[in-house]
Amino acid sequence: MTMDTAIARPELLLVADAVAREKQIDREEVLEAMEQAIQKAGRAKYGHEKDIRATIDRKTGDVRLSRWTEAVETVENEETQIPIHIARKFKPDIEVGGHLVDPLPPIDFGRIAAQTAKQVIVQRVREYERKRQYDEYKDRVGEIITGVVKRTEYGNLMVDLGRSEALLRRDETIPRENLHNGDRVRAFIYDVREEPRGPQIFLSRTHPGFLAKLFAQEVPEIYEGIIEIKAVARDPGSRAKMAVISRDSSIDPVGACVGMRGSRVQAVVAELQGEKIDIIPWSPNPATFVVNALAPAEVSKVVLDEEAGKVEVVVPDTQLSLAIGRRGQNVRLASQLTRWDIDILTEAEESERRQEEFRRRSGLFVEALDVDDVIAGLLVTEGFEGVEDLAATPVEELAAIEGFDEGIAAELQRRAEVALERKATELEDKRRALGVADDLAGLEGLSPAMLVALGEKGVKTLDDLADLASDELIEIVGADAMDEDAANAIIMAARAHWFEGEEDAG
Structure with a gap:
């Protein structure tokens, strides 16, 4: 007895097309969600343990429901598997791993089944929508985007980007900046994360990259790569420093960024709520770069300590307040820009x-x-x-x-x-008076002065030294006396006697 197991539902295709257009996701993904919903309703009717599958014809909208049973040598699950010798009675050419497909009568969706199917469809469509959002924005980190403030949650702003929402946290907005619902806002995408509740797009107006991208929009030479922004340091809403270099010797990088009568830099300043911007020429010479970064203060002398990453800057007495800046702002930004720890002294000091x-x-x-x-x-x-x-x-x-x-x-x-x-x-x-052991004194890498320093701190035997961490040893003997690698080597040498018995046993 043959039975028509398909129900023509052309309205399903119309619904799938409408949802796909509204959510801007693929029609095939919507149809797959519908199939899963019908499949779930079928399992509720015929048994959750059974392998029930549903298909929707992509041209006619026909819905077919069927039970799939796998042919196996040894049955482990009677609901979804059948012995191969029995399966061949129904389908002689079936192999192990193949399936018997039995059509099932179409189901009439009751109220509960329809509700369940709707929940499955909504959930799957939401998952596809989140995936689409993540795929769209994951490669856009580092871009500037424009959106509309949709709502405020605990001081943080939710920004409508059209097809997605983004988060602009309170600490990522410029101080004293008041944004209200409905305001258009430009911001920098600094992170996109895929989270259980959906992709999270994080925006910032305080990120140094925001200032750099604004200049790239205003200065064609930056966009074209003729001028490169090497570093940016910001005190959002107050002041910023930006180091630039030109790949074309005929183009002044600072002048190009400032623009005719300051037009280009003023456009960026206006977007950043009046933030003052110092544009300085970048230099591969650290001393020159530090001098440029401290502008407008004049510098008399620069002493670099490359190992410590520090630089000592001497300025005329009259330039001290200008070099340090209000609340240390100028020297702090210069330090961030150059990545050197800057110490400022007057000529008299x-x-x-x-x-x-x-x-x-x-x-x-x-x-x-x-x-x-x-x-x-x-x-x-x-x-x-x-x-x-x-x-x-x-x-x-x-x-x-x-x-x-x-x-x-x-x-x-x-x-x-x-x-x-x-x-x-x-x-x-002194070492002997402190009771520092001779075997400890015999360790390579420890000077007499270091041994005295250890003795004064109660480190008098090999075991005492072996119990120390490298940072503790460096603190006792002084950071100038040894580095971390040397400290680790000395501590391991002190521990060597712990393992002598093990080596003999081996």
Whole structure:
């Protein structure tokens, strides 16, 4: 007995077309959602354990319901599987893994079944819509987008982008900026995340990238790549610094960004609620870049410490307040822009500190070498940091210093060596008095001064040192004495005796 198991429902296709247009998702995805809804209703009628499948004809709208049973060697689930030898009675050419498809009578949707089907369709359509939104915006991070403020939630703004909503948090808006429902707003997409409740598009008006993209819209040379924005630092709503460089020597990057009578920069300033913008030329030379970044303050001298990532800037006394800026704003932005830790001194402070350093180092030479202030001053002027430098310098080089001869040079070096021996003896005696063990003193990489410092902190045995972390060891001996790798190596050497028994057993 054959039975027509299809119901023509052309209205399903019309509904699918309407939903696809409204939600701007693919028609096929809507039809798949409908099939899943009918499938769920079919399982509710014929059994949830059974493999019930529904199909909708894409041309006529015919709905077919069928039960699928898999042919297997050993049955594990009687609801969805059938032994292969029985399956071949119905379909002789079936193989293991194939399916018997039995048409089922069409179901008449009751109120509850229809409601369930509607919920499934709505849920699936929402999932497809979220996927479409995420796929559309995931590659647009770093762009400026325009939307309309839709509503406010706990001070955060929900922005309607047309086909999606985005979040503009309160701390991502410019201070003292009042945005109300219905206002058009431009913002920077800085993150897009796929979350259980749907894609989250995060906007910002305080991000440095927002300022850079605004200039790219206003300055054709930036858009075309002739001028490159190398760095941006912002104090949103107050002040910003932007470093630019031109790939064409005939084009002034700063002038191009400012525009005729300031037209280009003023357009950006207006969008950023009056935020003052300093546009400075970028330089590959760190000292030059730091000087440019501190504009409009004048700089007298720059001293770089590349290892520490610090730079010392000396300015005239009259320029100090300008260099620091209101509440430290100018130096803070310059530091963010250049990624150097900037320390500002006046010429008077720098001179006083230099004199103090000169007196300190001269005093060390006077005390250690038993020489007068003149000779000690000459040694400091020549750049000798301490007695160790003096002892390691050949006599010929010392004799070449103006005012010295070979006799003086030889005597200075002899006194330096004696001073070092005396200091080593004093440190060794102190180390023993503190009770620092000899096997700890025998570790490579620990100087007599470090051993004394460890003893003063109660680290007196190999086990005491082995129990330390690298940052604790560095804190005791001083950051200038060793780096993290050296500290780790010393600690591992101190722990070596813990494993000697294991190695022998192995």
